[in-house]
Amino acid sequence: MTSLRQDEPVRPTRRDEVAAAGSQLIGGPIGRRALLGAHWLSPVRVVALVAIGMFALGMVQKLPCYNGGWFFGATSQYVHACYSDIPHLYSGRGFADGLIPYFDKLPGDMQYLEYPVLTGLFMEVASWLTPHGGTIQDREQIYWLANAGMLMVCAAVIAVCVARTHRRRPWDGLLVALAPAFALTATINWDLLAVALTAAGMLLWSRSRPLAAGVLIGLATAAKLYPVLLLGPLLVLCWRAGAWRAYGRAVLGAVVSWLVVNLPVMIAHDASGFHIREGWAKFYTFSQERPIDFGSVWLLISQRTGNPLENANLYASLLMVVGCGALALLTLYAPRRPRFAQLAFLVVALFILTNKVYSPQYVLWLIPLAALARPRWRDFLIWQACEVMYFLGIWMYLAYTGSGDKHQGLPPEGYQLAIALHLLGTLYLCAVVVRDILLPERDVVRRDGDDDPSGGVLDRSPDVFVLGQASHEPRHALHFEGAPRVRWGVVRD
Numbered sequence: 001m002t003s004l005r006q007d008e009p010v011r012p013t014r015r016d017e018v019a020a021a022g023s024q025l026i027g028g029p030i031g032r033r034a035l036l037g038a039h040w041l042s043p044v045r046v047v048a049l050v051a052i053g054m055f056a057l058g059m060v061q062k063l064p065c066y067n068g069g070w071f072f073g074a075t076s077q078y079v080h081a082c083y084s085d086i087p088h089l090y091s092g093r094g095f096a097d098g099l100i101p102y103f104d105k106l107p108g109d110m111q112y113l114e115y116p117v118l119t120g121l122f123m124e125v126a127s128w129l130t131p132h133g134g135t136i137q138d139r140e141q142i143y144w145l146a147n148a149g150m151l152m153v154c155a156a157v158i159a160v161c162v163a164r165t166h167r168r169r170p171w172d173g174l175l176v177a178l179a180p181a182f183a184l185t186a187t188i189n190w191d192l193l194a195v196a197l198t199a200a201g202m203l204l205w206s207r208s209r210p211l212a213a214g215v216l217i218g219l220a221t222a223a224k225l226y227p228v229l230l231l232g233p234l235l236v237l238c239w240r241a242g243a244w245r246a247y248g249r250a251v252l253g254a255v256v257s258w259l260v261v262n263l264p265v266m267i268a269h270d271a272s273g274f275h276i277r278e279g280w281a282k283f284y285t286f287s288q289e290r291p292i293d294f295g296s297v298w299l300l301i302s303q304r305t306g307n308p309l310e311n312a313n314l315y316a317s318l319l320m321v322v323g324c325g326a327l328a329l330l331t332l333y334a335p336r337r338p339r340f341a342q343l344a345f346l347v348v349a350l351f352i353l354t355n356k357v358y359s360p361q362y363v364l365w366l367i368p369l370a371a372l373a374r375p376r377w378r379d380f381l382i383w384q385a386c387e388v389m390y391f392l393g394i395w396m397y398l399a400y401t402g403s404g405d406k407h408q409g410l411p412p413e414g415y416q417l418a419i420a421l422h423l424l425g426t427l428y429l430c431a432v433v434v435r436d437i438l439l440p441e442r443d444v445v446r447r448d449g450d451d452d453p454s455g456g457v458l459d460r461s462p463d464v465f466v467l468g469q470a471s472h473e474p475r476h477a478l479h480f481e482g483a484p485r486v487r488w489g490v491v492r493d
Contacts, residue, residue: 009043009168009169009170009171010168010169010171010448042170043163043170043171043173044160044163044164044170044173046174047159047160047162047163047170047171047173047174047176047177048156048159048160048163048177050159050174050177050178051155051156051158051159051160051173051176051177052152052155052156054177054178054179054182054183055151055152055155055156055183055186056152057183058182058183058184058185058186058187059148059187061081061082061183061184062082062084062144062187063082064076064077064080064082065077065080065082065083065084066082066141066144069082070083070084070087070088070140071137071140074402074403075398075399075402075403075408075409077395078395078396078398078399078402078409079395079396079399079408079409081184081391081392081395081396083188083395083398084144084187084188084189085188085189086143086144086147086148086187086188086189086190087140087141087143087144088140089123090127090130090139090140090143090144091136091140092110093106093110093113093123094106094113095123095124095126095127095130095143096127096136096139096140098132100124101113101115101120101121101123101124101279102117102120102265102277102279102280102282103265103277103279105279111278111279111282112278112279112282113279113282113283114282114283114286115190115283116221116222116223116224116225116283117222117261117262117265117266117280118193118194118219118222118223118261119190119193119194119223119224122147122150122190122193122223123147123190125150126143126146126147126150127143129142129146130142130143130146144187147187147190148187151186151187151190151192151193154192154193154195154196155182155186155192155196157196157199157200158176158192158195158196158199158368159173159176159177160173161196161199161200161202161203161368162175162176162199162368162371162372164203165199165202165203165206165341165372165453165454166206166372166375166445166450166453166454167453168448168450168453169375169445169448169453172371172372172375173371175367175370175371175375175377175380176367176368176371179367179371179380179384180384180388181363181364181367181384181387181388181391182363182364182367184360184388184391185360185361185363185364185391186361186364188359188360188361189359189361190223191224191361191362191364191365192364193223193224194220194221194223194224194226194227194365195220195224195364195365195367195368197216197217197219197220197223197227198216198217198220198227198230198368199368200216201213201214201215201216201217201220201227201230202230202340202341202344202368202372202454204216205234205250205340205454205455205456206340206453206454206455206456206459207456208246208456208457209456210246210247210249210250210253210456210457211249211250211252211253212253213250213253213456214249214250214251214252214253214254214255214257215253215254215256215257216253216257217230217231217250217253217254218253218254218255218256218257218258218261219257219258219261221254221258222257222258222261222262224365225287226348226351226365228254229344229347229348229351230344230347230348231250231251231254232324232327232347233327233331233340233343233344233346233347234247234250234340235247236327236328236331236332236343237331237337237338237340237343237455237458238458239332239465240331240332240337240463240464240465240466241337241457241458241461241462241463241464242463242464242465243457243458243461246456246457262280265277265279265280266280288313290356290357291312291356292309292312292356292357293356293357294357294358294359294394295357295358295359295360295362295390295394295419295422296355296356296357296358296419297353297354297419297423298312298315298316298356299419300416300419300420300423303412303416304416312356313356316354316355316356319354320350320351320354323350323354324347324350327343327346327347327350329467330434330437330438331343332465332466332467332468333466333467333468334437334438334440335438335439335440335469336440336446336451337452337458337463338437339373339443339445339446339451339452339453339454339455340452340454340455340456340458341369341372341373341454342373342374342433342436342437344369344372344373345366345369345370345372345373345374345429345430345433346373346430346433346434348365348366348369349366349426349429349430350430352365352366352426353423353426353427358419358422360390360391360394363387363391366426370383370429372454373433374429374432374433374436374444375444375445376432376444379428379429379432380429382425382428382429383425383426383428383429385425386421386422386424386425386426386428387422387425389418389421389422390418390419390421390422392418393410393414393415393417393418393419393421394415394418396409396410396414396415397409397410397411397412397414397415397418400412400415
């Protein structure tokens with residue numbers, strides 16, 4: 001057993017040199033005699049307040065667009081890097097006209113709303129909060145504010161869930177709360193709804209409540225497709241631990257909750273009988289038919305080679321399958337069963353890296369997972385710097401392409417560099433997480449005496465199925481800050 005107390009909170013300012021340096025702004029690292037938990041302003045509350053404050057700063061960053069950039073000038077919203085889908089889709093997807101998503105056809109090429117059902121409901125609720133009087137500009141501004149208020153709640157939920165998932169590491173939630181890319185992209189689209197449901201699902205899984213966790217993962221999948229990927233890592237982890245009952249409950253909860261949300265919209269009935277409603281299927285057909293688009297590795301290759309890559313769907317699918325197979329082998333061969341958060345981060349990152357499009361707000365999918373998978377400020381900030389550069393790069397590129405012969409902004413070569421930075425930053429963080437899996441003694445979470453605090457039923461459970469030499473103890477060739485050796489898979493006293 002480790003000599004560390006199992007209930008003692010980890011103090012990042014004593015473990016992380018970047019956190020220690022940053023703490024100088026508020027008085028320096030926490031002292032040895034500090035009374036933790038003696039004040040109403042607990043770590044979780046601090047994290048929530050910081051997340052709300054950063055979200056508000058992100059709203060301030062959108063002011064140039066709120067005051068005119070969304071409505072006037074061909075490239076103003078790109079020059080000020082304050083673009084948002086929300087005000088444009090208020091009228092573009094029929095909410096301004098009172099049309100019902102998935103049931104009423106839209107004018108123009110996009111005949112139905114191209115978002116999953118729970119996101120469509122979120123958008124519809126915001127439209128109910130928007131008065132129908134006044135000019136369309138006033139209504140679009142109020143619609144954005146209504147959505148921003150609801151998304152702020154999601155942001156606070158995400159930060160709190162991350163802070164509570166690892167019981168002894170509440171301050172890791174500050175990685176989410178202070179992430180610059182989080183504040184910059186939070187109100188571009190509606191992704192925070194799915195991210196919040198996913199974070200809550202992971203919190204419940206960490207509390208050994210697999211059925212409730214599955215319900216939330218299913219709801220998250222009803223808001224965005226990517227959360228269903230988390231069932232893959234759970235499959236392999238539960239296989240290695242023999243926790244089939246817990247996995248079955250999670251899958252059951254996910255399937256039932258997804259069906260409860262989708263079936264009322266999915267199934268239509270008329271004189272010809274029951275059939276799949278075209279409006280419901282629009283999200284899936286649009287995702288399948290969508291060509292390669294901004295931010296993807298496929299766009300980078302296409303622009304550099306001049307090849308349109310018409311088979312990008314096939315290439316992306318093959319890479320995703322191969323990557324998932326590699327992650328499964330990594331899980332079964334690793335010297336110690338990987339932490340759930342590590343594999344969740346890797347599988348979502350794999351999806352992002354191989355996808356046909358990388359919208360700037362997709363970074364929101366990874367931020368909570370990165371904070372749990374690799375809670376180290378240096379690596380996190382390196383990755384965030386790359387994502388901020390991409391955030392600026394795409395808007396400057398759109399300003400360049402939208403300014404006609406003036407070409408004011410970032411030329412294609414500059415935008416390609418921004419894509420490369422995003423890809424390399426994400427790959428760097430993936431490489432560090434894979435290294436932690438292969439060398440568990442390098443994992444900052446396990447160095448403090450924990451096994452898998454986000455693993456729930458998997459935490460400290462023995463393996464029943466492994467491949468290779470996965471049963472050997474971790475190598476301790478390197479010593480970090482006098483951290484004790486930890487024997488994995490033992491029963492806690």
